[in-house]
Amino acid sequence: MNDILTRISRCVEFGKIDKTSPYPPDMKGQDGADELAKQALDSGIKPDQILENALIPAMAIVGHKFSRKEIYVPQMLMAAKSMSSAMKHLKPFFQSGETKRKGKFIVGTVAGDLHDIGKNLVAMMIEGGGWEVIDLGVDVGTDKFMKAIEENPGAVVGLSALLTTTMENMKKTVAAIREKHQGLRILVGGAPVTMEYCEKIGADFYSPDPQGAVNYLNQIVS
Numbered sequence: 001m002n003d004i005l006t007r008i009s010r011c012v013e014f015g016k017i018d019k020t021s022p023y024p025p026d027m028k029g030q031d032g033a034d035e036l037a038k039q040a041l042d043s044g045i046k047p048d049q050i051l052e053n054a055l056i057p058a059m060a061i062v063g064h065k066f067s068r069k070e071i072y073v074p075q076m077l078m079a080a081k082s083m084s085s086a087m088k089h090l091k092p093f094f095q096s097g098e099t100k101r102k103g104k105f106i107v108g109t110v111a112g113d114l115h116d117i118g119k120n121l122v123a124m125m126i127e128g129g130g131w132e133v134i135d136l137g138v139d140v141g142t143d144k145f146m147k148a149i150e151e152n153p154g155a156v157v158g159l160s161a162l163l164t165t166t167m168e169n170m171k172k173t174v175a176a177i178r179e180k181h182q183g184l185r186i187l188v189g190g191a192p193v194t195m196e197y198c199e200k201i202g203a204d205f206y207s208p209d210p211q212g213a214v215n216y217l218n219q220i221v222s
């Protein structure tokens with residue numbers, strides 16, 4: 001692999017955001033994903049090559065390490081931030097339509113629920129997996145999900161819930177989506193959610209972690 005892509009990949013895997021970032025200590029003072037992504041574009045490397053050959057593989061490694069409990073939330077957040085710092089240089093190309101994404105993913109934490117750390121991790125990993133993410137935020141009611149679905153036909157929808165009380169709102173939103181959009185793929189997650197609950201409320205897939213969500217989406221397009 002091209003040297004600069006290897007370096008970007010390492011920055012994302014180990015959470016090196018930019019030159020000023022003191023983390024990780026053994027990369028202190030070196031360029032981070034931010035500077036290297038810009039240098040790669042300036043040197044003529046295409047944005048989709050940076051995404052496919054550096055960011056996506058690095059985030060896949062991060063996701064697998066997290067699933068195997070070899071790293072924890074802070075390391076994953078640093079990796080995700082590092083990826084975002086590279087993505088900000090790539091985004092204008094994707095938004096202009098010059099570079100294609102795998103598809104669209106609408107995500108939100110359900111009504112009444114303000115927890116967003118897990119949902120943000122899932123969103124960042126999926127974005128790192130090459131998808132366009134439409135993040136509706138927290139406390140997202142059914143109407144807001146429906147509006148986003150209508151504005152983005154063909155998108156996959158992800159619902160997160162962290163409270164046993166708001167799992168009921170997840171169920172209501174899934175039922176409303178199913179009534180109008182039978183074929184639409186719905187992914188659910190969050191600490192109290194299980195595969196059994198997913199099946200009970202009629203969602204398509206449950207993932208306990210971001211990597212499982214990425215794998216599910218990739219399997220849809222493959």
Ligand code: B1M
Binds near residue numbers: 116
């Ligand atoms: Co809250 N809270 N909280 N809280 N909070 C929990 C969830 C709780 C388990 C704590 C406890 O009592 N032990 C408990 C829920 C009990 C229950 O219902 N079973 C609880 C409670 C009760 C509350 C309040 C009601 C407290 C109160 O006010 N009395 C209140 C509710 C507010 C509201 O939402 N309306 C409340 C408030 C808050 C804060 C605002 C203070 C803060 C949230 C800040 C924020 O998110 N910006 C907070 C926090 C931080 C927590 C804990 C400590 C940590 C949650 C977290 O971020 N975990 C939590 C206790 C705990 O889990 N130890 C707790 C880290 C995160 C990476 O994990 O979100 O599980 P998680 O996401 C994982 C997976 O679940 C999965 O991937 C992520 C990475 O692996 N995943 C998905 C998540 N979404 C997914 C979606 C997918 C796929 C996978 O596809 C779409």
